[in-house]
Amino acid sequence: MKKTRLIDIAKVAGVSEATVSLVLNNKPSRISQSKKDEIRKIAEEMNYRPNHLARSLSTQKSHTVGLIIPDIENPFFSTLSKQIEEIMREKGYLVFIVNSDDSFHQDIELIRELTDRQIDGLLICPSTESYSNLEQVRNFYHQIEIPFVLVDRVFEGIDFNQVSFDHEYGGYIATQYLIEEGCKEIACFTGGLTTHNGNQRYRGFEKAMNEANLKIDVNAIYDGDYRFETGYKFGKSVLEHNNIDGVFAFNDLMAYGLFKAMFETKTSSNKIKIVGYDNLKQSEMFGLPLTSVEQDINLLGNIACDQLLKQIDDENYKENTVLKPKIAA
Known part of the structure; x- marks a missing residue:
């Protein structure tokens, strides 16, 4: 036709x-x-x-933006993607959503691919690998010639638009909750201590443990990667230590893995208290009694989009927003 x-x-x-x-x-x-x-x-x-192509040539705007996420299978990022896509569509923008598989090299390649398509801006949730390549990250991000915002996973000492949660506070309230529940031997499933989020959550864990004069067992600190399978593997190890009475998992997926290990061994939830992170809907859907640190994904998405749109209109706009999480028991 x-x-x-x-x-x-x-x-x-x-x-x-x-x-x-x-x-x-x-x-x-x-x-x-x-x-x-x-x-x-x-x-x-x-x-x-x-004809959007013709319009973009005359207005110098394509009304498209890119969203790079590290793991689309992670419900936190899929929910965030949906929220951002809906917000930007209401503002007249089409969103290209791409997945980096938590690879720093994919981050770089996807940023180049998207900018080559003349998008107006970028929302970037950096890969875990980025934190092992900080100098390259700084140099590469300074070369990006379009507006962009770092979302959820951010970097200290970098003057870019960023929006994230206070992860040290989140780690603190998670551990404090376990202590208040009577736990004294607390294991920790981290998400990579070299990353900003993982490092900050662990600092919060340390702070709460030190305030309560509780010893941190280095053998009960498991360096994870936010994946269900990893939580399951760690869970089987934890259950071999009869002294552990509490676990702080740095996300709900790893907590779900621990639940699976407990179910298989018929371990009562009264024996080990668990706190996760993200407060995913799946806990309620499947009836899992999981206390979790809640991050308001709707608020995160709204502020990220607002920052990007302001930067598209004003290239000098700068903002670093830090939000407070809360315990959802």
């Missing part, structure tokens, strides 16, 4: 192509309201769709 052009609508309406363009782009003009209505009706009847 032949694509309808502005000139086709103009012929039917008996006006110039320029007049049709003014009306369909809602530009100020002296055209009567009745004529505007007629032109819009003709456009609709002829199934007219605007």
Whole structure:
């Protein structure tokens, strides 16, 4: 089927192509309201769709943005992606969502691929590997020529737009909850202590343990990767230590892995208290009694989008937003 052009609508309406363009782009003009209505009706009847490529050439905006996430199978990031896509669509932007598989080299390749497609901006949830390549990260991010915002996973000492949660506070309240529940021998399933989020959550864990004068057993600190399978493996190890009475998992997926190990060994949830991180809906869906640190994903997505849109309008705009998590028991 032949694509309808502005000139086709103009012929039917008996006006110039320029007049049709003014009306369909809602530009100020002296055209009567009745004529505007007629032109819009003709456009609709002829199934007219605007040429976004031509529009982007004239406005220098494509009204597209990119979103890079590290693991689309992780419910936290899939929920965040959905939230961001809905917000940006309401603002007139199409979102290209891509998955880096937590690879720093994929981060770089995807950023290049997306910017080559003339997007207006980027929302980046960096890979875990990025934290092992900090100098390269700094150098590469300084070369990005379009607006971008770092979301959830951020870097200290870098002057870019960022929005994240206070993970040290999150780790503190998670551990404090376990202590208040009577736990004294607390294991920790971390998410990689070289990363910002993992390091900050562990610092919060240490702070709460030290305040309570509780000893940290280095053999009960498991360096993880936020994956269910890892939590299951760690869980089997924890259950071999009869002294452990509490576990702080740095995300709910690893906590779910521990639940599986406990179920298989018929270990009561009264024996080991668990606190996760993210407060995923899956806990409620499957009836898992998991206390978790809640991060308001809707708020995170809204602020990230707001920062990006402000930067698109003002290249000098800078903001580093840190949000507070809370315990959801």
